[in-house]
Amino acid sequence: SNAAVYGDSVADAIASANNVTxxxxxTTSTTSTTQRANGEYVRANVGLYAGSASNxxxxxxxxxxxxxxxxxWGYTNAHIDQQSSGHINANSYVTLGGDFAGxxxxxxxxxxxxxxxxxxxxxxxxxxxxxxxxxxEANSAIGGDGDGAALSSxxxxxxxxxxxxxxxxxxxxxxxxxxxxxxxxxGDVYASSRASSSYASTIATTSTAVGNAATYVVRGP
Numbered sequence: 069s070n071a072a073v074y075g076d077s078v079a080d081a082i083a084s085a086n087n088v089t090x091x092x093x094x095t096t097s098t099t100s101t102t103q104r105a106n107g108e109y110v111r112a113n114v115g116l117y118a119g120s121a122s123n124x125x126x127x128x129x130x131x132x133x134x135x136x137x138x139x140x141w142g143y144t145n146a147h148i149d150q151q152s153s154g155h156i157n158a159n160s161y162v163t164l165g166g167d168f169a170g171x172x173x174x175x176x177x178x179x180x181x182x183x184x185x186x187x188x189x190x191x192x193x194x195x196x197x198x199x200x201x202x203x204x205e206a207n208s209a210i211g212g213d214g215d216g217a218a219l220s221s222x223x224x225x226x227x228x229x230x231x232x233x234x235x236x237x238x239x240x241x242x243x244x245x246x247x248x249x250x251x252x253x254x255g256d257v258y259a260s261s262r263a264s265s266s267y268a269s270t271i272a273t274t275s276t277a278v279g280n281a282a283t284y285v286v287r288g289p
Contacts, residue, residue: 077121078125080114081113083129089137101146103181105132105180111130112158120166120168122168124168125173127175128177131181133180140188141237143192164211168218176222176261177223183198191245191246192243192244193245193247194229198229204258205258206224207261209262212268214265217269219271220263221261229251232286233285235288249282
């Protein structure tokens with residue numbers, strides 16, 4: 069949009085070659101997921117233009133393979149096998165011709181393979197294998213006069229695994245997490261972020277580029 073926006077202006081784009089989501093509640097969840105992303109590229113682009121806005125936000129997310137397993141109070145066993153070889157490209161550009169009085173942000177996230185498993189109150193087993201050989205790229209930029217806060221952030225990952233268990237979310241026993249993970253990244257990973265403003269009260273940029281990342285969190289005893 070090119071006109072003045074007196075409230076909030078938001079633009080989001082999501083591109084995914086393969087995406088699987090499974091959820092359960094007080095059930096036993098046993099999943100086996102195999103994903104292959106061998107296309108030339110996966111691209112998500114956001115271009116947000118406004119004369120001025122109170123708040124403005126643009127977010128772009130691109131992934132080759134994504135698997136999300138979300139369970140609550142039930143045994144979870146998740147096997148995830150992912151391979152990605154294409155160019156993953158996420159771009160978010162936010163431009164304000166005039167002021168942003170509140171908060172303006174541009175965010176870009178690109179990942180070759182992403183696996184997320186979350187459970188509450190029951191044993192959780194994760195077996196993940198990820199292989200990325202494609203080029204992963206995330207770019208963000210924001211510009212405007214502004215007297216508010218401006219943030220430009222980008223993150224690019226070859227492979228990413230996240231496991232979360234709330235062990236204290238139960239009336240008895242101590243649920244445990246068992247995780248086995250194998251990651252290989254042979255592709256380039258690139259992230260860039262830019263921000264420009266003449267009058268912003270706060271301005272910040274952040275860029276993260278990681279080949280392989282694995283995070284496991286168990287809350288409780």
